[in-house]
Amino acid sequence: LAESGRRLRIWAHGGHSAARHLAQVLGLTLFRELRQMRRSLGDLDLPDPVLPDGVSVRPFVPGRDDAAWLAVNADAFAHHPEQGSLTQRDLDDRKAEPWFDPAGFFLAEKDGELIGFHWTKVHAEEGLGEVYVLGVRSGAQGGGLGKALTTIGLNHLAGAGLPTAMLYVDADNKAAVSVYERLGFVTHETDLMYRTES
Template sequence: MPQAVATGVPDEPTRAAIRRLADDIEQSDGAPPLSDQALSHLGSADVAHLVASDDGRLIGYAQRDGATLELATEPTAVDLVLDAATSTGTLAWTHGRRSRLVSAFEARGYVEIRQLHQLRRPLDATHPLPADPPLADDIVVRAFEPGRDEQEWLAVNAAAFAHHPEQGDMTLTDLRARMAESWFDADGFLLAERGDELLGFHWTKVHADGNGEVYVLGVAPGAQGLGLGNGLLVRGLHHLERRGCPTVLLYVDGDNTGAIRLYEKAGFASYDTDVQWQLS
């Protein structure tokens, strides 16, 4: 009989099964059901884990970080996992408009409180990139150096995303977990400096399907107005172009109108939407 139980940190075979389930859901629903944050925490004791199984076969997984919940479930296990994992005040994500969880959340009285838009831009001869925008002569753009740049990057990231619910709270443990992922490439993690001061950064990512991502683009509050947002964006896009990425994607909050304008000017257009829901 199917059952869902809270568990400790999943062992490696269980983590592998969760990743396979997430891959299957992505193929069916058109978007990964778990964020990079959730995937990086599969082996973490700092979040709560729940596993649903049927005769020893994994059919669902839920991860709770404080009030925030992310789920990956087979269609038949959605209600089972939600019954076991949710309570009043729960915040939960659906990834993509085709997510199998949308109708389940609506039926249970969840309300939409936040939208995270996915934008995309092709990288091909019919959509050429502009030349790198000029920066001040004393600003240098270089690649991230593991073992040297972590703490300063964390400080600037926290300041740049002080009001962002997830990105601004990234810890050294979170950063190291991302750096341990197979996709991490320090050469695609661009830092803009003036002397020893970090002013901004563009962290790019290449997905397994070959598409690139503007993973995180941030500018220190004191460095606003120097043209770093567009300057770093274009330089990162050129890096992804050199990597052979046919398309670049990114995620941006629906209320971040300044960032949306920046990306639209760079040729990005709406592609899909993630939604955060709350159970009241």
């Protein structure tokens, strides 16, 4: 606290009571609640995804789709300080990771324009498939595209033989939490971010 000039943000992974107590003692305030949600893929029996009229889905093509994806990501996550500010370099770094697989990176288009996406990720050692990032452009939200894209990604992960799917979502993103709960996800763990600044 002294070194930071009392401007500090701290994650408490698991949100345990001892961390809550320490935060209170230090005068830190709760700033963010991040939920890890999970569901089994072994019993995956979801209705077929229903895409809005005129919408088609295809895999991401590295190089060709980068700029369009970055623009939709920035729009969909304009409220999110980390995800919404990704740059080409950030995307290149992720494409260079051994887990990157464009076959599990789904793009939704309407009239040749990108309007949403679901980027999945596989944690092979843990046997987990992840809803890594899912976003819908602001003008295309509310029509069921997010649910359809989630279902497409979950079917992809189940088809790869993964037993469990997981995701991270901010607790205050009520719309996303509701979609995930209706798709069978339950909270597995909660991480809390505390901060010193008011």
